[in-house]
Amino acid sequence: MRIALDVMGGDHAPTAIFEGVRQAAEQWPDLRLILIGREEVLHSQTSYPSNVELHSVTESIDAGEEPVKAIRRKKDSSIVVGCRMVKEGKADAFISAGNTGALMAAGLFYTGRLQGVDRPALAPVFPTMDGRGILVLDVGANPEAKPEHLAQYARMGAIYAEKVLGFEKPRVGLLNIGTEEGKGTDRTKEAYNLLSQLPIRFIGNVEARDVLYGVCDVLVCDGFSGNILLKNTEGVAKAIFERLKAEFTRTWLNKLAAAILKPGLKRFAKAMDYTEHGGAPLLGLSGAIVKAHGSSDANAITNAIRQARRFVEQAVISQISGEIGNDRGE
Numbered sequence: 001m002r003i004a005l006d007v008m009g010g011d012h013a014p015t016a017i018f019e020g021v022r023q024a025a026e027q028w029p030d031l032r033l034i035l036i037g038r039e040e041v042l043h044s045q046t047s048y049p050s051n052v053e054l055h056s057v058t059e060s061i062d063a064g065e066e067p068v069k070a071i072r073r074k075k076d077s078s079i080v081v082g083c084r085m086v087k088e089g090k091a092d093a094f095i096s097a098g099n100t101g102a103l104m105a106a107g108l109f110y111t112g113r114l115q116g117v118d119r120p121a122l123a124p125v126f127p128t129m130d131g132r133g134i135l136v137l138d139v140g141a142n143p144e145a146k147p148e149h150l151a152q153y154a155r156m157g158a159i160y161a162e163k164v165l166g167f168e169k170p171r172v173g174l175l176n177i178g179t180e181e182g183k184g185t186d187r188t189k190e191a192y193n194l195l196s197q198l199p200i201r202f203i204g205n206v207e208a209r210d211v212l213y214g215v216c217d218v219l220v221c222d223g224f225s226g227n228i229l230l231k232n233t234e235g236v237a238k239a240i241f242e243r244l245k246a247e248f249t250r251t252w253l254n255k256l257a258a259a260i261l262k263p264g265l266k267r268f269a270k271a272m273d274y275t276e277h278g279g280a281p282l283l284g285l286s287g288a289i290v291k292a293h294g295s296s297d298a299n300a301i302t303n304a305i306r307q308a309r310r311f312v313e314q315a316v317i318s319q320i321s322g323e324i325g326n327d328r329g330e
Helices: 015-027 067-073 078-087 100-111 147-163 186-197 208-213 223-248 252-271 298-313 316-327
Strands: 002-006 032-038 052-057 093-096 134-137 171-175 201-206 218-220 279-283 288-292
Touching (some): 015 032, 093 298, 100 288, 134 223, 147 171, 147 218, 147 279, 147 316, 288 298
Parallel strands (some): 032 052, 093 288, 134 218, 171 201
Antiparallel strands (some): 279 288
């Protein structure tokens, strides 16, 4: 299996990518890991594991660049080349921690959508209190979505949650302002009816306050609502940990209490750490494209590689294609 990685993208690139790849190369010696980046960056390392190969490009896309213009102008950038390699069969999966919009645009333009999928969805795993995690889609690929798009997200999410995340008969919920069937907008009401008719384990509407308690395994929403949920969850988690740190270092008695609680706090921090879940797949594309978090460290990159590996092993693309095609009678 060949997994390509963007060396140029991410807050901690290229160091985090190099270290994450070294860890993955040792853990899965059967993998062929392809590093895509500028020649001078790739050759800044004196040695690589034997199952790592290099692919030089002349351009890279910065975080602040306008996505569509960037991928059209910079056709020899690491993001464009990675997506094109998947399309051409030169790589089985591509991972990038770079510009999210550019990766989504390049995935659409150069990798392409699966037949029968109207809009791909960005699907990260949120941490939950029970440690299982919850797959949320969409969180920003499409700010607006029609009811039929939400139904497609539900189908794709259920398949991915089962085959990659290991959930047996995953529970699928619809993000809404109340749990009652008649709640929400006309769009969510229609989506509720569509999801109820699908051959999935649909549990109904889910409120945002219940998400971190793991009331479902797959949460379906439009990209606008999903992105707000994502950013709010990250912000609240950051604020809580900062406040705890300030309190535990305020007095000597608090410091003593912190020392006693340290093992439990570490377990809690690990359970709520996004790096344990790797990256967010772009479901609905004709190839395995994974968006790693922009602030990914080496551990997050290794876990993103694990995720991409299972994505390919479980033939998720062909299964999604088959399910969506059956829904449409194709």
